[in-house]
Amino acid sequence: MGATTDTSNETIDLTIKVWRQSGPDDRGEFRTYDLKGVSTHMSFLEMLDVLNEQLLAGDEEPVAFDHDCREGICGMCGMVINGQAHGPDRETTTCQLHMRRFNDGDTIVIEPWRATAFPVIRDLVVDRSAFDRIIEAGGFVSVNTGNPPDANAILVPKDDAEQSMNAAACIGCGACVAACKNASAMLFVGAKVSHLALLPQGKPERKQRANDMVAQMDKEQFGSCTNTYECEAACPAGISVENIARLNREYLRSLLPF
Amino acid sequence: MSTTTQASSTLISNVPSGPMQERWTKHKFEMKLVNPANKRKFDVIVVGTGLAGASAAASLAELGYNVKSFCIQDSPRRAHSIAAQGGINAAKNYPNDGDSVWRLFYDTVKGGDYRSRESNVYRLAEVSNNIIDQCVAQGVPFAREYGGTLSNRSFGGAQVSRTFYARGQTGQQLLLGAYSALMRQVKLGKVQLYPRREMLDLVIVDGMARGIVTRNLVTGEFESHAAHAVLLCTGGYGNAYFLSTNAKSCNVTAAWRCHRRGAFFANPCYTQIHPTCIPVSGDYQSKLTLMSESLRNDGRVWVSKKEGDKRHPTDIPEDERDYFLERRYPAFGNLVPRDVASRAAKERCDAGYGVGETGLAVYLDFRDAIKRDGEDVIRAKYGNLFHMYEKITADNPYEVPMKIYPAVHYTMGGLWVDYNLMSTIPGLFVLGEANFSDHGANRLGASALMQGLADGYFVIPYTLSHHFGSHSLPSVSTDSPAFKETLVEARNRVESILAVKGNQTVNDLHRKLGKIMWQHCGMARNAEGLKIAKEQIRELRDEFWQTIKVPGVGESFNQNLEYAGRLADFLEFSELLAHDAAERNESCGGHFREEHQTEENAARRDDENYCYVSAWEFNGVGETPTLHKEDLKFEAVPLAVRSYK
Amino acid sequence: MNRLLFALRSSIGRKLVMGVTGLLLCGFLVAHLAGNFLLYVGPDAYNEYADTLHKQKLLLAIAELGLLVLFLMHIYLAISTGKDNKTARSQTYDRKQTKIESNSQGIFKAWPENWMFVSGALVLGFIILHLIDFRMEFRPDITYEGKEPFEKAVMLLKNPITATVYFAGTLLLGVHLTHGVASAFQSLGTSNQWTQKCFKWFSIIFGVGISLGFASFPVWALFK
Incomplete structure (x- = not known):
């Protein structure tokens, strides 16, 4: 990490240029606010909390943004900061980005995820239900609650389990879509398809799964993958584009009769 | 203030009789069933999509019920179960180290400081193995050994290795498993999803819970939904403390609204404070972050012997350091249970020995462990945690000791439920952290995930059909x-x-x-x-x-x-x-x-005077609530004193 | 069969066909370049090669038709996916920055993958000019009649404007290939983390090789 390692509690002054949009039908615009005395210990979302308190004091409606666990795992938060999904740090969600990464006097431009499949609800909040519908299309193993075999009856080579876990670590935040120049969801879909295709439990349905999930992905109007790998660089969970290749492979396999 | 104590007769726990090991089996047989063809005539509302909510909604839909699933976030996958790190317990005894259902049951009752209901805990231990089977079948990528079998680790000071885990993201993987089962039922048309909805009240018709009122968080519209039963899976109330390790949207509203409608609230004072969290750094702080308990296996906790010592930690010589956990608890040292470690840190800070800018922190030092094992070994064990710590604090824990402080983490209290997980309002069931039943006054590590999934996958499918089979429930309209x-x-x-x-x-x-x-x-x-x-x-x-x-x-x-x-x-x-x-x-x-x-x-x-569950009845805002006691009997695990000296 | 056609129309299916057509066209490039290298051997070798080739009328027609189909498919898919990709983000960012570290420095800011459509379109323009020059023999300023293939080639390439266009065109082709080849392997699902790196380097070497190979002819012709 290239961040400064200065631990003293400095404060910085910032100019925040943030996207404001009152609802899905509003055209939206950028508004600029001055924010003084931001502690460098703050997380990015805490900085926005402070901005919102300032707006409230001035009788302006606060900036709406999604957030929940604030420890980088729920996938709820996400915004494009100075043109980068989740900001400048790699493998870091917006909530885990800290203000020591910025300098006194900086202007920070904040925009919502932009994709046709992720319509803006308000300000920085977007509707990511398209992801749920993709999972609904096939991101599961068809097993009912009841009496599956003993857990150790299904042996999984350690390496497969590890690779599967690498893919399963996806937090579904949508940064891959936001960062992709085509707003493609291939990394998200690739991660889920890989997670299940690598495990014996997921093999019986692998063809149907790849087919259905890709069909849904297209229906949601995500773009296609032109292999520029911005998604991988933006992914806070470190999901590799290897999973996109695997998705392509699984899809190709689903077309074969054997 | 005087408390009106009523006879516990109003609290019927419905615990089956007979030997502990046979109670759940017997109860399952005695409960009424709903004919498969009739199941589709019943609507069920499930509020919350964490481990308990998602697993319940999926399992009930599989059985044929029509489920409406509500969550406050934009997707069911975001529920705060996702943040659980450590693992999930089960009595599989795969490592052959002497574990058994009975031992898991025993440890959980004792760990709960003898304030939980024995029969519930036994059932929890009994179904724990099915949970692992179920999750593996769903494709949860648990850690594996080279031979392909599941890997176990010991957790939270347990004497056996019974914890299953998926790196430091077990909660995430289990939740995604339950979520995928839920989404499968959405595809099959058996579950209808209502994301970005907040439950604001419970609707009671003829004394039965028959629906809820929600606010659509996107449009602000108020909606009402009717069903034959309501399942509350809405988590704990740790955010009453403002700063906690809970997610920002965790709240007590759904449970509290039900309490106001007549559901008793049990043991609200049982809150768990986790000792190893990153301390508060300023007034703007919005949330606390947990550092896994496992750090105490190698880290040594200390403060300076000098009050208000402002020196840099590395400048404080060895003989001026107070390793207070090792000093006070020589047998367990840094590995004393959560509550004990938390209180000891607080005691030092209150006495003016706390460290850092705020004085509300103690050191967790890896210097000796690095000296002993080498930095590589420590990095392999805790690399991701150290990385997270550095990201938040900008301190490098390989060189400077971590600063930690306790934080609110989990709440054992919740709505009172009987053995069937039904609250004092018929038709209102409460699952997971939102109920009170299984952890007593203290929860053991890796048990929260177990309870959420036990309730959702393996308890509610039986007890709900019993409820439907025992009552005639005419259909109601939201009009x-x-x-x-x-x-x-x-x-x-x-x-x-x-x-x-x-x-x-x-x-x-x-x-x-x-x-x-x-x-x-x-x-x-x-x-x-x-x-x-x-x-x-x-x-x-x-x-x-x-x-x-x-x-x-x-x-x-x-x-x-x-x-x-x-x-x-x-x-x-x-x-x-x-x-x-x-x-x-x-x-x-x-x-x-x-x-x-x-x-x-x-x-x-x-134990003489307080060996009971305090279930409170609402009498109005600001009015003294009425206490109902459910006496706790310990037949299988005799009452004893916990000691960690 | 219906399912297959449906699948090939999906986003992945189209990229798959795009990759296959791209790689086949690369195969053609290799053959083409190999043939062209005979220019260096001498007039006789080159003329003989050209004559032999032109005698295979049927084969040549099939090959040309095949190439045309490959080109058209490749172009059609580029337009069709490009259009969808535009629809996928109706509102663009005010500011956009890469997070790939190696892409954010110096000349790499204009890394080829972001210019595939532009480089492809320019290459197409170049190919059309090239066909006018050599296939249709339609250049008004050139007299083709009575000349051997070798002579024609040297004459065409000696023209400074033609030489510049050919030099630039082949370099653009190289730019297109440095991303295109690796991308095709990824679209075909053949890469994993290790092979991905190999393909990336192979792609760069291949692109540079083809590009330098073709670019050498106008330079050579200048000194002829």
């Missing part, structure tokens, strides 16, 4: 008066918040509540402090209704408005928490009363 009245009440409440137009923000007021709670109802409590807390909470509640400032309108996406509504309920609930803590004149598990401790500052339980 009926009960629904309309409840909806109007919920809307009025939201409008009255908007109407205040004061000058304090929700954040300001929530912070104030948090300070009161942390100071008086935190790690150590006393009668005097709890009295003050109750008064201050009441004053703050009045302040809220006079000075709250919520901009914007109700008919829109208005996060401040959501937040204000939740705080309003926390302000009512927190008084109950303080009241319960004041009425429980003993120390047990997460509830530590300073008046009741041994000479070595250990918790002193009072």
Whole structure:
């Protein structure tokens, strides 16, 4: 990490240029606010909390943004900061980005995820239900609650389990879509398809799964993958584009009769 | 203050009789069933999509019920179960190290400091193995050995290795498993999803829970939904303390609204404080981050021997360091249980020995471990945690000791439920952290995930059909008066918040509540402090209704408005928490009363007078609630004193 | 069969066909370049090669038709996916920055993958000019009649404007290939983390090789 390692509690002054949009039908615009005395210990979302308190004091409606666990795992938060999904740090969600990464006097431009499949609800909040519908299309193993075999009856080579876990670590935040120049969801879909295709439990349905999930992905109007790998660089969970290749492979396999 | 204590006769726990090992089996046989063809005639509302909610919704839909699933976030996958790190316990005994259902049961009862219901805990231990089977079948990528079998580790000081894990993201993987099962049922048309909905009230028709009123968080619309039963899987109330490791949207509203409608609230004073969290660094702080308990396996906890020592930690020589856990608990040292470690850190900080800018932190030092094992070994074990710590604090824990402090983490209390997980309102079932039943006064590590999934996958499918089979439940319409009245009440409440137009923000007021709670109802409590807390909470509640400032309108996406509504309920609930803590004149598990401790500052339980569950009945805001006692009997695990000396 | 056609129309299916057509066209490039290298051997070798080739009328027609189909498919898919990709983000960012570290420095800011459509379109323009020059023999300023293939080639390439266009065109082709080849392997699902790196380097070497190979002819012709 290239961040400064200065631990003293400095404060910085910032100019925040943030996207404001009152609802899905509003055209939206950028508004600029001055924010003084931001502690460098703050997380990015805490900085926005402070901005919102300032707006409230001035009788302006606060900036709406999604957030929940604030420890980088729920996938709820996400915004494009100075043109980068989740900001400048790699493998870091917006909530885990800290203000020591910025300098006194900086202007920070904040925009919502932009994709046709992720319509803006308000300000920085977007509707990511398209992801749920993709999972609904096939991101599961068809097993009912009841009496599956003993857990150790299904042996999984350690390496497969590890690779599967690498893919399963996806937090579904949508940064891959936001960062992709085509707003493609291939990394998200690739991660889920890989997670299940690598495990014996997921093999019986692998063809149907790849087919259905890709069909849904297209229906949601995500773009296609032109292999520029911005998604991988933006992914806070470190999901590799290897999973996109695997998705392509699984899809190709689903077309074969054997 | 006088408490009216009623006979426990109103509390029927429905615990089956007979030998402990056979109770659940026997009960399953005795419960009524619903014919497969008839199941599709029943609608079920499930509020919350965490481990309990998602697993219940999926399992019930598989059986044929029509499920409506509600969540506050934008997707069911975001529920806070996702943040659980460590693992999930099960009595598989794969490592052949002497584990058994009985031992898991025994450990959980003892760990709960003998304040849980034995039969529930036994059932939990009994179904724990099925959970692992189920999750593996769903494709949860648990850690594996080279031979392909599942890997186990020991956790939270347990003497056996019974914890299954998926790196440091077990909660995430289990939740995604349950979520995928849920989404499969959505595809099959058996579950209807309602994301970005907040439950604001429970609708009761003819004494039965028959529906809920929700607010659509995107449009601000109020909606009512009818069903034959309501399942509350809405998590805990740790955010009453403002700063906790809970997610920002975790709240008590759904549970509290049910309590106001007649569901008893049990043991609200049982809160768990986790010792290893990253300390508060400033007033703007919005949330605390947990560092896995496993760090205490190698880290040594210390403060300076000199009061108010402002020297850099690496400048403090060895003989001027106070390794207070090792000093006070030579046998367990740094590995004492969560509650003990937390209180010891607080004691040092209160005495003026705390470190860091705020003085509210202690060191967790890896210097000796690195010297002993080498940096590579430590990096392999804790690399990701160290990385996370550095990201948040900008300190490098390989060179400078970590600073840690306890934080609110989990709440054992919750709505009172019987053995069938049904609350005192028929038709209202409560699952997961939202109920009170399995952890007693203290929860063991890796048990929360187990309980959430046990309730959802393996308990509710049986007990709900028993409820349906035992009652005739005529269909109700959301046009009926009960629904309309409840909806109007919920809307009025939201409008009255908007109407205040004061000058304090929700954040300001929530912070104030948090300070009161942390100071008086935190790690150590006393009668005097709890009295003050109750008064201050009441004053703050009045302040809220006079000075709250919520901009914007109700008919829109208005996060401040959501937040204000939740705080309003926390302000009512927190008084109950303080009241319960004041009425429980003993120390047990997460509830530590300073008046009741041994000479070595250990918790002193009072089994003679307090071996019961306190279930509170709502009598109005600011009114003294009525206590109902459910006496606890310990037949299988005899009462004993916990000691870690 | 219907399912297959449906699948090939999906986003992945189209990229798959795009990759296959791209790689086949690369195969053609290799053959083409190999043939052209005979220019260096001498007039006789080159003329003989050209004559032999032109005698295979049927084969040549099939090959040309095949190439045309490959080109058209490749172009059609580029337009069709490009259009969808535009629809996928109706509102663009005010500011956009890469997070790939190696892409954010110096000349790499204009890394080829972001210019595939532009480089492809320019290459197409170049190919059309090239066909006019050599296939249709339609250049008004050139007299083709009575000349051997070798002579024609040297004459065409000696023209400074033609030489510049050919030099630039082949370099653009190289730019297109440095991303295109690796991208095709990824679209075909053949890469994993290790092979991905190999393909990336192979792609760069291949692109540079083809590009330099073809670019050498106008330079050579200048000194002829």
